[in-house]
Amino acid sequence: MDKAELQDKVCSILSEQLAIPREKVTPEARFSEDLDADSLDLVEAVLALEEEFGVSIPEDEMEGVKTVGGAIDLVAQKTGANA
Amino acid sequence: MTDPARRRVVITGLGPVTPVGVGLEPFWDSLTHGRGGVRPISRFDPVEAGLPVRVAGEIPDFVPGDWMEPKEVRRSDRVTHFAIAAARLAWQDAGEPDVDNARTGVMFSTGIGGLESLLKQHAIFLEKGADRVSPFMVPQLMPNASAGHVAMSLGFTGPNACITTACAAGAHAVGEALRWIRDGMADVCIAGGTEASVIPLTLAAFSQMQALTRSDDAEHASRPFDRDRDGFVLAEGACALVLEDAERAAARGARVYAEVAGYGASADAYHITAPEPEGLGAIQATQECLKDAAERPDAVDYVNAHGTSTQLNDAAETRAIKKALGDHAHRVPVSSTKSMTGHMLGAAGAVEAGVCALAVSRGVIPPTINYRNKDDECDLDYVPNEARTADVRLALSNSFGFGGQNAVLAIRRWGG
Numbered sequence: 001m002d003k004a005e006l007q008d009k010v011c012s013i014l015s016e017q018l019a020i021p022r023e024k025v026t027p028e029a030r031f032s033e034d035l036d037a038d039s040l041d042l043v044e045a046v047l048a049l050e051e052e053f054g055v056s057i058p059e060d061e062m063e064g065v066k067t068v069g070g071a072i073d074l075v076a077q078k079t080g081a082n083a
Numbered sequence: 084m085t086d087p088a089r090r091r092v093v094i095t096g097l098g099p100v101t102p103v104g105v106g107l108e109p110f111w112d113s114l115t116h117g118r119g120g121v122r123p124i125s126r127f128d129p130v131e132a133g134l135p136v137r138v139a140g141e142i143p144d145f146v147p148g149d150w151m152e153p154k155e156v157r158r159s160d161r162v163t164h165f166a167i168a169a170a171r172l173a174w175q176d177a178g179e180p181d182v183d184n185a186r187t188g189v190m191f192s193t194g195i196g197g198l199e200s201l202l203k204q205h206a207i208f209l210e211k212g213a214d215r216v217s218p219f220m221v222p223q224l225m226p227n228a229s230a231g232h233v234a235m236s237l238g239f240t241g242p243n244a245c246i247t248t249a250c251a252a253g254a255h256a257v258g259e260a261l262r263w264i265r266d267g268m269a270d271v272c273i274a275g276g277t278e279a280s281v282i283p284l285t286l287a288a289f290s291q292m293q294a295l296t297r298s299d300d301a302e303h304a305s306r307p308f309d310r311d312r313d314g315f316v317l318a319e320g321a322c323a324l325v326l327e328d329a330e331r332a333a334a335r336g337a338r339v340y341a342e343v344a345g346y347g348a349s350a351d352a353y354h355i356t357a358p359e360p361e362g363l364g365a366i367q368a369t370q371e372c373l374k375d376a377a378e379r380p381d382a383v384d385y386v387n388a389h390g391t392s393t394q395l396n397d398a399a400e401t402r403a404i405k406k407a408l409g410d411h412a413h414r415v416p417v418s419s420t421k422s423m424t425g426h427m428l429g430a431a432g433a434v435e436a437g438v439c440a441l442a443v444s445r446g447v448i449p450p451t452i453n454y455r456n457k458d459d460e461c462d463l464d465y466v467p468n469e470a471r472t473a474d475v476r477l478a479l480s481n482s483f484g485f486g487g488q489n490a491v492l493a494i495r496r497w498g499g
Contacts, residue, residue, distance in 0.1 A: 019153035036154070043218040051215070 003072075006081045010072045013052055017045040027069035035068075045071075053079050091344075092264045093497050095337045096177025096325030097437045098169040098275070101424050102140035102318050106172055111441055114449040115470040119423040121301045121316050124281070132283040135290050137299040139281045140318025140425025151236070158219050159232055160197030161279035165321035165430070166229035167236055170273050173323035174237060180271070180327075180335055188241035188269035189233045190260040191323070192252035192276040194429030194484070196226035199282050229277050233323075241269045247429065250389070251484035252276050253322065254432025258346035258490055260326050270331055275323035276433035286317060292356065294393060305426075306453035307390035307419035308397050308461040315391040318425025322433040324440070329497070340440040344477070344495035345376025351487030358395055358483060362403025365481065368489040369407035376493040378477055381411040385448050385478040387435045388465075390419025391426050398460040400481065405463070416473065418466040422452040432482035432490060439478035439494035448473050 001009075007027065015022040020035050031037040037045070046057050049071065055078035065071050075081075097107050102120025104110035113120065124139045147156045147164035150171055156164065170191070200223035207215050222228055227245035234243050242263055246255040253276025260274035289295045296314035298304040305316040332339055349371065351364035358365070373380060386408075389400055397419075405412040420438050427434055442448050447470050454467035480492045 017157075019157055040158075040218040040222075041154075047215060047217065 001079070001081055003076055003081050006076055006079065007072050009052065010049065010075055011068060013048050014045055014068060014071070017041070017048050025068055027067065027072060029068045030066055031068070032066070049075055055079055090265050090267070091329040091342060092261050092326050093329045093332050093342050094324050094340045094440045095327045095332050096173040097340065097440065098172030098174070098176060098323040099434060099437055100142065100145070100165050100169045100172065100322065101320040101427065101434060102142055103423050105142065105145065105168070107176060114420055114423055114438065115447050117423070117450050117452045117468060117470065119302060119305065119452055121304050121425050123301050126281060127283060129286070134283060134286050135297050136286045136295050138301040138304045138316055140316055140427065141281055142320055155232070158222065159228060160200040160223040162193055162197050162277050163229045163232050165279060165319065166191050166275065166277040167232055169275050169277065169321035169323035170233040170237065173273060173275070173325050177325040178337065180337065182271050184238050184240050186241055186270040187239040188260065188263055188272040189230050189239055189243045190246070190256045190263070190272060190274045191230035191233055192246045192256040192429050193226050193229060194247060194249045194252050194278055195280045195285070197224040197228060198280060198285065200224050202282070202284060233273060239273070248488040248490070249484035249486050250426065250428050251432055251482040251488050251490045252429035253434065254436060254480060254482035254490035254492055255348065256433060257324060257326070257343060257436045257492055258348060261343045261346055264326060264328050270328045272326045273323050274326050274433065275321060276430040277321035278428040278430045279319050280428060281317055281319045289317060296392065303453045305392050305422045306455070307388065307392040307422050307451055308401070308458065308465045309454050310456040310458035312392045312394060312397060314393055315421065316425035318427045320427050320434070321430045322437050324433060324437060339497045341443040342495045342497045343492060345372045345378065345493030347371030347375060347491045349489045351489065353487055355487070356485045358399040359487070360399055362399045362406065364487060364489045365400060365403035365483060366407045368491040369403065369479065372479065372491040372493050376495065378493060380408040382477050383408060383411065383415055383479055384473065384475040385439070385442055386415055386417040387439050387478060387480045388417050388419045389481040389483045390421050390451065392421065396483065400483070401461045401463055412463060415464070416448050416466045416471060417463045418449055418451045420449050432480065435480045435482065436492050436494060439480045439492070442475045442478055443494055443496050446472060446474060448475065
């Protein structure tokens with residue numbers, strides 16, 4: 001999977017998990033300020049990403065992630081997707 | 084005599100979300116035309132689930148997104164979806180009055196809570212492991228979630244709680260909210276009950292108790308007080324009532340359905356599920372309720388029975404009504420609207436308090452449908468099969484829960 005494809009998939013999953021229209025889920029969007037996601041939402045979203053991509057994302061690695069782009073990078077790193 | 088200084092409390096809004104209708108007018112139209120909402124189970128296949136039960140009172144066309152933001156829908160159980168819809172309907176019905184949020188409370192009950200969410204996560208836990216369990220499971224399953232969500236959606240910061248007394252929970256919610264307002268803890272309160280337990284495990288468990296009818300004739304499955312009744316029909320839904328300090332309601336020119344005039348509560352202290360056969364707990368609750376309302380037994384014009392359609396309940400309840408109301412019992416119309424709605428467990432008491440408020444304000448008593456054959460143990464006037472026009476000044480609503488917890492409410496005409 002190339003990164004564009006991965007980015008699209010991550011955004012779609014986050015859109016569904018956070019019940020936010022797909023077009024608002026951009027790499028620049030901040031979870032808390034722009035997408036109204038609290039800590040429970042993020043745990044749920046990470047579960048969905050782990051499930052979809054077959055990776056494990058420990059809590060401490062997710063802690064520093066504040067934007068959708070950060071989550072995309074993390075998933076890309078875990079899956080070894082082409083940058 | 085009631086204390087003349089005691090605050091009086093009236094019902095100014097009703098929000099039923101039931102198998103016979105969502106919203107006041109569809110609900111009342113069904114009940115007064117004897118149209119039941121019991122149907123073949125549609126949310127899953129009961130045969131495939133190995134269940135001996137075929138019918139239930141479902142709300143299959145309910146769309147949570149009509150009442151809540153998509154995110155709130157995802158984060159909460161169906162039991163809360165019903166509660167939010169009921170609370171919003173009741174608040175609209177009350178005219179969305181201006182209130183002091185800190186003086187407005189929410190008492191929303193349930194018998195069981197968000198069991199469907201719990202089961203879903205338990206399956207994930209067993210299949211995929213602890214680290215796949217949703218962080219939303221606890222806020223979905225906890226019985227008090229609905230009261231919390233109603234407060235969030237309407238902004239009320241007054242007292243907020245949930246009473247879980249099984250099939251009496253909705254009635255206890257109305258009774259305890261009445262006390263909050265009387266005692267000055269709140270001026271306005273949303274009181275209600277909600278339930279979403281039409282799921283395979285619950286049906287299996289109630290079946291094992293021999294509590295549910297195994298009839299596959301949906302239309303005629305719930306037949307309270309009939310000789311051939313053979314168990315209740317499980318149903319889902321919610322109902323909310325807006326209770327308001329009477330002076331406040333008058334000052335804003337609110338439309339008032341009726342007064343919540345009395346509340347009596349008791350315990351059977353007998354058996355965890357079977358009613359005390361002589362109805363002693365029910366009699367005690369009725370007497371306490373009438374005392375609280377400062378009314379005599381012969382002033383009662385209508386009893387909305389608990390009337391579940393089980394052999395034990397309907398016989399014991401009949402004995403209790405006869406003992407509590409004396410000779411007058413044979414002159415009082417008694418009906419069970421569960422013949423139409425099915426048994427909505429923790430929502431039932433709130434639904435039926437609403438029925439009493441409408442019977443008082445509109446002068447119509449809904450019938451007990453599917454009443455065909457007289458049972459020697461059930462020998463009162465059950466308003467068989469057809470609604471009746473009647474001058475109802477004082478109505479009682481009976482609710483008796485597993486656990487032996489009983490609540491009786493007195494609903495009285497206001498200003499007449």
